[in-house]
Amino acid sequence: MKTVSAQLYEDFLKEKKTNRRFELAGLYIGYGAYVVSLGIVFWFKRENPLFSAMFFLGLFTRVSSLMIGRVFLVPKVFLQLLSTNPSEKEDAWETIQAHKEEIIGRLAGNIFGWNDSSELFSLNREQMIEFVKKYTVTDWRRIGKIFLMFYVPISLFVTYLTIYAWFQ
DSSP states (O other): OOOHHHHHHHHHHHHHHHHHHHHHHHHHHHHHHHHHHHHHHHTSOOOOGGGHHHHHHHHHHHHHHHHHHHHTSSOHHHHGGGOSOHHHHHHHHHHHHHTHHHHHHHHHHHHHTTSOOGGGGGOOHHHHHHHHHHHOSSOHHHHHHHHHHHHHHHHHHHHHHHHHHHTO
16 A cells, blocks of 8 residues: 555655646747748748648647746646645655755756756745745646636647648
């Protein structure tokens, strides 16, 4: 039987993998749309203003990739520190302490990048809660889900425009 702490750590690893998949999808779709639009114009010598829609999809996707960074800025295990349930808080803190280098290292990398983040590793629970609160004032996870509901239809419509222009 898995402990709660082990389950939280597995959830952290799944979230990390999901973050990487979204980042790769943003890269592939964004730069792929650039290649397709430029390929149509320069390799196939096709000219139609609708083909530029694919270029703008690439631009939109690359700019949208900034949303991925905001959505996954603070790992979920830190969000459980803000829970009203004391046992969830305790489990989250135990998980963070058990895998301190990896979990706090991820938070530090997301927030500070290459800058010095050594102070983050020495924070106690109350200081860590205040630090996380500062970066979770805006619910970027919810905003990301809403954004995805707009991104998918827009990207499908732009792809349709490109296919329509090709067969026109």
